[in-house]
Amino acid sequence: MVPNSIKIPVPFEYVFPNGALFLGVDKLVDFDRLRQDDNQARDEHGVRIWVVKVMDQDPDAGKFGRSTEIKVKITAPHQPVPPEGVTLPGGITVTPVAFTDLTVTPYNDSTGCKGERQPHKCRARLAWSIRAGALIAPDELARLVKAVA
Helix, strand or coil: CCCCCCCEECCHHHHCCCCEEEEEEEECECHHHCCCCCCECECCCCCEEEEEEEEECCCCCCHHHCCCEEEEEEECCCCCCCCCCEECCCCCEECEEEEECCEEEEEEECCCCECCCCCCECCCEEEEEEEECEEECHHHHHHHHHHHC
8 A cells, every 4th residue: 555645756857857947945833833943854763854946947837827936844853044146247136946855745726626616616636745855056957967877
């Protein structure tokens, strides 16, 4: 039997075939401890969980009005630090990033399901929770893949 919270390991290129740009990082809030000073969520070993927001560079990611922002959870004792950004002509700085040890967990996102309406219009969908081991620069990921091969 497949467990409910299965974590499926996937390569970075499967999740972000066109790469990802760093948008920000913040703590994951544990709403059961909301009134406490330190209300950051922790994993089963007590290590802090961080949420890294990235923009998916896939041109199809924003189709049909969907957001290109994706949240990736990282378990680490300290806040992940993004690599150095790249300054483009015109003074705009972007930060391409990659992740190691990516896993995806499927879940049923029923926020779009409005069951009280008649006739019933269910817009529930299969969604994916993404976790990673570390936040790194894309060229570091290429070196890691070559070292393993």
